[in-house]
Amino acid sequence: MTTTRPRLSEVAALAGVSEKTVSNVINNYPHVTPRTREKVERALSQLKYRVNLSARSLASGRTGFIALAVPGLSNPYFATLAGHVIQAAAAQQWTVLIEQTDGDRNPESEVVGGSTSYLVDGIVLHPESLTSADLAARADSTPLVLLGEKPLNHVADRVVADNVAAAADLARHLLDGGRNRIATIGLDPHSELMASGLRSEGVRTALAEAGRQLDPDLSIGVGSYQRADGAAAMARLLALPEPPDAVICFNDVLAMGALSQLNRSRIAVPEQIAIAGFDDIEEAPFAAPSLTTIKWDTKRIAEEAVRLLAERHGSSEALPQREIVVGYELVVRESTAPVR
Amino acid sequence: MTTTRPRLSEVAALAGVSEKTVSNVINNYPHVTPRTREKVERALSQLKYRVNLSARSLASGRTGFIALAVPGLSNPYFATLAGHVIQAAAAQQWTVLIEQTDGDRNPESEVVGGSTSYLVDGIVLHPESLTSADLAARADSTPLVLLGEKPLNHVADRVVADNVAAAADLARHLLDGGRNRIATIGLDPHSELMASGLRSEGVRTALAEAGRQLDPDLSIGVGSYQRADGAAAMARLLALPEPPDAVICFNDVLAMGALSQLNRSRIAVPEQIAIAGFDDIEEAPFAAPSLTTIKWDTKRIAEEAVRLLAERHGSSEALPQREIVVGYELVVRESTAPVR
DNA sequence: GGAAACCTTTCTAGCGCTGTAAATCCGCTA
DNA sequence: TAGCGGATTTACAGCGCTAGAAAGGTTTCC
Numbered sequence: 001m002t003t004t005r006p007r008l009s010e011v012a013a014l015a016g017v018s019e020k021t022v023s024n025v026i027n028n029y030p031h032v033t034p035r036t037r038e039k040v041e042r043a044l045s046q047l048k049y050r051v052n053l054s055a056r057s058l059a060s061g062r063t064g065f066i067a068l069a070v071p072g073l074s075n076p077y078f079a080t081l082a083g084h085v086i087q088a089a090a091a092q093q094w095t096v097l098i099e100q101t102d103g104d105r106n107p108e109s110e111v112v113g114g115s116t117s118y119l120v121d122g123i124v125l126h127p128e129s130l131t132s133a134d135l136a137a138r139a140d141s142t143p144l145v146l147l148g149e150k151p152l153n154h155v156a157d158r159v160v161a162d163n164v165a166a167a168a169d170l171a172r173h174l175l176d177g178g179r180n181r182i183a184t185i186g187l188d189p190h191s192e193l194m195a196s197g198l199r200s201e202g203v204r205t206a207l208a209e210a211g212r213q214l215d216p217d218l219s220i221g222v223g224s225y226q227r228a229d230g231a232a233a234m235a236r237l238l239a240l241p242e243p244p245d246a247v248i249c250f251n252d253v254l255a256m257g258a259l260s261q262l263n264r265s266r267i268a269v270p271e272q273i274a275i276a277g278f279d280d281i282e283e284a285p286f287a288a289p290s291l292t293t294i295k296w297d298t299k300r301i302a303e304e305a306v307r308l309l310a311e312r313h314g315s316s317e318a319l320p321q322r323e324i325v326v327g328y329e330l331v332v333r334e335s336t337a338p339v340r
Numbered sequence: 341m342t343t344t345r346p347r348l349s350e351v352a353a354l355a356g357v358s359e360k361t362v363s364n365v366i367n368n369y370p371h372v373t374p375r376t377r378e379k380v381e382r383a384l385s386q387l388k389y390r391v392n393l394s395a396r397s398l399a400s401g402r403t404g405f406i407a408l409a410v411p412g413l414s415n416p417y418f419a420t421l422a423g424h425v426i427q428a429a430a431a432q433q434w435t436v437l438i439e440q441t442d443g444d445r446n447p448e449s450e451v452v453g454g455s456t457s458y459l460v461d462g463i464v465l466h467p468e469s470l471t472s473a474d475l476a477a478r479a480d481s482t483p484l485v486l487l488g489e490k491p492l493n494h495v496a497d498r499v500v501a502d503n504v505a506a507a508a509d510l511a512r513h514l515l516d517g518g519r520n521r522i523a524t525i526g527l528d529p530h531s532e533l534m535a536s537g538l539r540s541e542g543v544r545t546a547l548a549e550a551g552r553q554l555d556p557d558l559s560i561g562v563g564s565y566q567r568a569d570g571a572a573a574m575a576r577l578l579a580l581p582e583p584p585d586a587v588i589c590f591n592d593v594l595a596m597g598a599l600s601q602l603n604r605s606r607i608a609v610p611e612q613i614a615i616a617g618f619d620d621i622e623e624a625p626f627a628a629p630s631l632t633t634i635k636w637d638t639k640r641i642a643e644e645a646v647r648l649l650a651e652r653h654g655s656s657e658a659l660p661q662r663e664i665v666v667g668y669e670l671v672v673r674e675s676t677a678p679v680r
Numbered sequence: 681g682g683a684a685a686c687c688t689t690t691c692t693a694g695c696g697c698t699g700t701a702a703a704t705c706c707g708c709t710a
Numbered sequence: 711t712a713g714c715g716g717a718t719t720t721a722c723a724g725c726g727c728t729a730g731a732a733a734g735g736t737t738t739c740c
Contacts, residue, residue, distance in 0.1 A: 395726035
C-alpha cells in the first residue's frame with residue numbers, strides 16, 4: 001500500500017499561503033505574484049508534491065481521460081493508431097484508456113454505455129459491430145467520435161475515409177495493370193456499412209466501370225482479420241479450377257497472410273498473382289515482394305478525433321454532428337506490378 | 341459537456357433506502373436482504389446509474405488503474421504484450437493506462453516518479469534506459485514491476501526471462517547448423533544490462549564454447565529497433581568483404597528488416613545466410629522464409645506482472661523483492677535451416 | 681416473556697481538490 | 711491623506727462516494 005503523500009494543505013502550510021494559492025500555482029492561474037509563486041514552488045518540490053488526480057477530477061468535473069476502443073492491438077494498424085491517439089491526447093493533457101473490443105458487439109456497447117463512460121471526457125470508437133440504431137439509442141452524453149467508416153450517420157461525430165473510392169482506385173490500378181480475374185478476401189460483412197462491405201462495393205464499382213463483375217467464387221469471406229485467415233482464404237483461391245490473377249485483401253494483415261501462402265505455394269508475385277491490401281502497416285514496404293496498399297492518414301485521423309472530442313468537451317452548447325473526411329493514398333509497390 | 345448523471349443519493353431516494361445501502365449493493369456487501377437488494381437494483385437500472393469512478397477512488401484510495409510503460413506500440417511485440425496486460429488487468433478490475441516511452445530516460449522516469457504514479461495502483465515498466473540507480477533512488481511507493489530484462493536487481497519486483505541463455509541457444513542452433521560466421525544486429529547497448537547487452541553476451545558465450553569469438557566487424561549497432569534499421573544494418577553486413585553466413589537480430593522487427601534487405605539483394609535465405617530474431621511476433625511464422633526466433637511466454641509475463649502488482653497492492657506489509665523467471669522457447673523455422 | 685445475539689440499515693465524516701465569492705492589499709489619483 | 715480600482719489571496723462549500731460505527735430489527739434461547 002502506498003504511504004501518505006503530501007497534500008495541498010501541507011504544501012500550503014510549508015509555503016505559508018492558502019491551499020487555493022497553491023492550487024493556483026499548480027494550475028498556472030495568471031494572477032500570482034512571482035514571489036508567492038516561487039515560495040510555493042519551493043515547497044512543492046521540497047515535499048515532492050504530486051496532485052491527486054481523483055480528487056482533482058471529482059472537484060473539477062474533468063476526468064483527464066479519454067477512451068479509445070479498437071478491435072485489438074495485435075493488428076499493427078490499430079497499434080499504430082493507438083500510438084498516434086496517445087500522442088494527440090497528451091497535447092490536450094488527456095490520458096488514453098485503451099479498450100479491446102475484438103470487434104464484438106458487447107464490448108463495443110459497453111464502451112459507449114458502460115461505466116467507462118463515466119470515467120472519461122470522451123470516447124473514440126472504431127466500431128465493427130455496432131449499428132446506427134445502437135448508437136442512436138445511446139442515452140449517455142459523453143462526447144463520442146466514430147472512426148474509420150463511412151456509415152453510422154448522424155449519431156456522432158465521425159472521422160472517416162472514403163473506403164469505396166479507395167477500393168475502387170485499387171481495383172482500377174489492378175485492371176490497368178492487365179489483371180482480369182480479381183478476387184477479394186475480407187470479413188463476412190456484419191453489415192453493408194462496415195469496412196468490408198464498403199471496400200467490396202468499391203471493387204464492384206470499378207469492375208462495373210470496366211464492364212465486368214465480381215465473380216462470386218472469387219469473393220472469400222473470413223471469420224477474422226488475422227494472418228492465418230488470409231493464408232487459408234488464399235489457399236482456397238489457389239484450389240479453384242480457375243484461380244484469380246489478382247487478390248485484394250481488405251486489410252494488410254490478411255494480405256500478409258495471403259502472401260505467405262503464395263510464397264509457400266511457389267506462386268510468383270506479382271507475375272502470376274498480384275496482391276494488395278489496405279492500411280499500409282509498417283511491414284508492408286518490407287514484405288517480399290513489398291505490398292501495394294491504401295495508406296490512410298492515420299496521424300491525422302488521430303488528431304482530428306481528439307480535436308473533435310476536445311471541442312465538444314470544451315463547449316456546453318450542442319454542436320452539430322460533424323464529419324471529417326481524411327484522405328488516402330494508393331501506395332503502389334512491387335506486389336501489383338503490371339503483367340508483361 | 342456532460343449532463344447530470346444520476347447519483348447515489350437519487351438512487352437511494354427512489355429505492356427508499358440510504359445511500360450506504362445502495363453502495364453496499366453495488367459493492368456486493370454480503371449482508372443485504374434479497375428484498376432490499378432487489379429494490380435497489382430496480383432503482384439502479386431504472387436510473388441507469390453508473391458509479392463515478394473519481395469519487396469512488398477518492399473515497400476508497402484505490403484508483404482502479406495500473407500503468408503500463410513500454411517503448412512503443414508500433415513494435416508488435418509490445419502491442420501484443422499490452423493486449424495481454426489489458427486482459428490480465430481486467431480480471432482484477434483494473435484498467436490499463438499505456439505510456440509510450442520511446443525507450444527514453446525522461447518518459448521512463450516520469451512514469452515511475454511523475455504524477456501518473458499518483459493515479460495508479462501500480463506500474464508495469466519495460467525499461468530501456470533507466471538504471472538501477474535511478475530506480476533505487478525512487479521515493480514513490482507505488483508498486484512497480486519491471487519487465488523483460490535480467491538486471492536492475494533488488495529495486496523492484498521483476499518478471500524476467502533469461503536473455504543470455506536464450507541468445508546462447510540461438511547461437512548454438514546456428515553453429516549446429518554449420519554456420520561459421522555469425523553476425524549480430526542490435527541496439528547499441530545503453531548499458532550492459534539491457535536486452536542487447538545480454539543477448540550479445542549469450543551469443544559470445546556460445547561462440548566461446550565452440551572455440552570461436554564474435555568478429556567485431558560482424559556486430560552491428562543500430563539506433564533503434566525499427567525495420568529500416570535492420571535493413572540498413574544488413575546492407576552494411578552484405579557490403580563487407582567477407583559477409584556473415586548467419587545473422588542474429590536482437591528482435592524480430594530488426595530481423596524482418598534484415599530479411600527484406602536480403603530478399604532485395606537476392607541472397608538466398610537460409611541457403612546463403614541464415615537469420616534469426618527474438619520475440620516471435622505475429623508475422624514471424626508468415627515471413628518468407630518463416631523466421632526462427634525466441635518465443636517468450638508473453639501471456640504469462642503479463643499475468644505474472646499483474647499478479648505481483650495485485651499482491652503488493654493488497655498487502656500493507658513490505659513484501660520481499662520478487663523475481664519471476666518465465667521460460668522461453670527456441671522456435672526453429674525455415675530461416676535457419678542447416679547448410680547442406 | 682424478556683433479554684442476549686446477531687443481522688441490516690442508517691448516520692456521519694471525510695477523501696483532496698477546485699470554483700465562487702468575498703476579503704485584503706497595493707499603487708495611484710485627487 | 712483619503713478614496714478607488716484592479717490585482718492577489720483567502721474562506722468555504724461542496725464534487726460523489728465509501729468506511730466505520732451507531733442504530734434499529736429480528737431471531738433465538740432460557
